[in-house]
Amino acid sequence: xxxxxxxxxxxxxxxxxxxxxxxxxxxxxxxxxx
Amino acid sequence: xxxxxxxxxxxxxxxxxxxxxxxxxxxxxxxxxxxxxxxxxxxxxxxxxxxxxxxxxxxxxxxxxxxxxxxxxxxxxxxxxxxxxxxxxxxxxxxxxxxxxxxxxxxxxxxxxxxxxxxxxxxxxxxxxxxxxxxxxxxxxxxxxxxxxxxxxxxxxxxxxxxxxxxxxxxxxxxxxxxxxxxxxxxxxxxxxxxxxxxxxxxxxxxxxxxxxxxxxxxxxxxxxxxxxxxxxxxxxxxxxxxxx
Numbered sequence: 001x002x003x004x005x006x007x008x009x010x011x012x013x014x015x016x017x018x019x020x021x022x023x024x025x026x027x028x029x030x031x032x033x034x
Numbered sequence: 035x036x037x038x039x040x041x042x043x044x045x046x047x048x049x050x051x052x053x054x055x056x057x058x059x060x061x062x063x064x065x066x067x068x069x070x071x072x073x074x075x076x077x078x079x080x081x082x083x084x085x086x087x088x089x090x091x092x093x094x095x096x097x098x099x100x101x102x103x104x105x106x107x108x109x110x111x112x113x114x115x116x117x118x119x120x121x122x123x124x125x126x127x128x129x130x131x132x133x134x135x136x137x138x139x140x141x142x143x144x145x146x147x148x149x150x151x152x153x154x155x156x157x158x159x160x161x162x163x164x165x166x167x168x169x170x171x172x173x174x175x176x177x178x179x180x181x182x183x184x185x186x187x188x189x190x191x192x193x194x195x196x197x198x199x200x201x202x203x204x205x206x207x208x209x210x211x212x213x214x215x216x217x218x219x220x221x222x223x224x225x226x227x228x229x230x231x232x233x234x235x236x237x238x239x240x241x242x243x244x245x246x247x248x249x250x251x252x253x254x255x256x257x258x259x260x261x262x263x264x265x266x267x268x269x270x271x272x273x274x275x276x277x278x279x
Contacts (some may be wrong), residue, residue: 019082
């Protein structure tokens, strides 16, 4: 049962960081493309 | 002071971001991988068992939430007192990372609280002040999004006033009786947690710090160039208007 909370926490953590990283990377890429 | 001006020059900042970005990306990836490995290969807590692993992401997220807001406060001060125009751009680049880390601190804290305390949320001093910090980041984010006139002055003042919340968050567990546990790492008498929990915790904290720097190196050049473009556009409009007169 506790594993559900652990995997949930790690899932949310890395999902949020990936989304922010992707958005930032995408913005930079769009900006760099002439 | 001259060195400070030189460091905050748009060209210097742009070059620094472009140079550091690839290294920061790789270092961040390696540190997160190492942190995950250590988190799953350290002994479990005798009371909380495997749920201790949540703290390896909850504590660094909380540290980063506070650290980023303090850094934003520093930038606000440099902008308002030092009159350095590029400082608020760093503040703007830091804001989304701070918002995400604060949200993560609240979410992972809830996921820790349910098995450890038997509840997802309680309105105690630590949790409430952290929720307020989230609203402060959100307010800043909104100011930047709506692009009100003099948004940099407004956000700088907003952040400077909001700095009052940081010591409240830090010492809320000492000043009031809270469900949240008292400080066990950053205290005068030294850390009270077992030394085997330190490597994954520090590794994840360092990874989070490098991740924040990586985000700044991605967002800052875009913000600097966008404003340069807008300034140029404004100059063009002004000059064309003058021409028509």
